[in-house]
Amino acid sequence: MANTVLQAKQLSWQVDGKSIINQIDFNLVKGETVAIVGPNGAGKTSLLKCLYGEYQDFTGNIFLKGKSLKSISTKDIAKQLSVVSQHSNSVFNLTVVDVVRMGLIPHKGLFETDTNSDLEHINQALDKVDLLDKKQQSFNTLSGGEQQRALIARAIVQAADILIMDEPTNHLDIYYQHQILKLAKTLNITLLLTIHDLNLAAEYCDRLVLMNNGAVVSNAKPIDVLTPSTLKQVFDLDCFVDQNPFTSKPRITFAAHNIQQVSDS
Numbered sequence: 001m002a003n004t005v006l007q008a009k010q011l012s013w014q015v016d017g018k019s020i021i022n023q024i025d026f027n028l029v030k031g032e033t034v035a036i037v038g039p040n041g042a043g044k045t046s047l048l049k050c051l052y053g054e055y056q057d058f059t060g061n062i063f064l065k066g067k068s069l070k071s072i073s074t075k076d077i078a079k080q081l082s083v084v085s086q087h088s089n090s091v092f093n094l095t096v097v098d099v100v101r102m103g104l105i106p107h108k109g110l111f112e113t114d115t116n117s118d119l120e121h122i123n124q125a126l127d128k129v130d131l132l133d134k135k136q137q138s139f140n141t142l143s144g145g146e147q148q149r150a151l152i153a154r155a156i157v158q159a160a161d162i163l164i165m166d167e168p169t170n171h172l173d174i175y176y177q178h179q180i181l182k183l184a185k186t187l188n189i190t191l192l193l194t195i196h197d198l199n200l201a202a203e204y205c206d207r208l209v210l211m212n213n214g215a216v217v218s219n220a221k222p223i224d225v226l227t228p229s230t231l232k233q234v235f236d237l238d239c240f241v242d243q244n245p246f247t248s249k250p251r252i253t254f255a256a257h258n259i260q261q262v263s264d265s
């Protein structure tokens with residue numbers, strides 16, 4: 001499709017002989033916001049890791065703006081695609097400004113120092129996420145929401161036009177869940193994320209890719225993916241779908257009456 005920026009064809013990935021991602025076809029179009037949703041263990045993070053080049057031992061093909069991902073250097077991938085992932089946060093025993101400065105790495109030679117315009121760019125990014133006053137604080141001491149904002153500032157400095165976020169709303173209270181997603185949307189770039197909260201996904205995304213057992217069950221607009229029968233099939237729960245009265249987006253209310261106690265299952 002014209003304007004496809006990221007595409008997977010018959011993508012499979014296994015670990016220790018176990019199939020985790022199973023023959024997935026996927027595409028991401030410039031400018032859209034897409035969420036990968038599905039139960040724990042469905043393969044969402046594994047799919048993202050293949051798509052952003054962390055796992056290279058996949059079979060099938062991944063194309064970044066038409067070029068095979070395996071033929072593009074890590075540095076060139078990072079110029080086009082930035083990643084915000086909670087899993088790597090704990091490695092940052094750095095100040096906030098140093099974390100944000102890491103966004104410059106793909107654009108710099110080995111011994112190239114920061115220019116005044118780089119520093120201005122870093123400050124502008126920190127200002128955009130409202131962390132200028134915390135720039136000298138240790139990243140590890142930020143709250144969960146502030147850490148996500150700092151990583152978004154790093155992505156702004158990285159200046160890629162695709163942003164991948166793995167569970168950006170994890171551990172955030174409801175206010176900050178909305179704040180992070182709204183902030184990401186203001187960047188006006190292509191967004192691909194994983195998210196557990198289907199109501200948030202419906203609120204912010206143009207399209208949802210619903211996964212289960214390493215495969216895609218449904219890939220369409222939220223209204224067409226979030227149907228009681230599809231959700232029952234994947235989550236084994238009955239639900240009621242109506243409209244959010246504020247936004248008119250689909251709103252899902254799950255009924256937990258058939259949940260078994262752990263000891264009964």
Ligand SMILES: Nc1ncnc2c1ncn2[C@@H]1O[C@H](COP(=O)(O)OP(=O)(O)OP(=O)(O)O)[C@@H](O)[C@H]1O
Nearest residue numbers: 015016020038039040041042043044045046047194
């Ligand atoms: N590096 C790995 N080594 C072994 N097993 C793995 C590895 N990565 C993923 N898996 C397994 O693959 C399956 C899918 O994991 P993945 O993290 O992709 O799921 P997910 O949909 O993101 O789950 P969650 O919603 O719980 O974050 C799980 O059973 C997981 O244990």
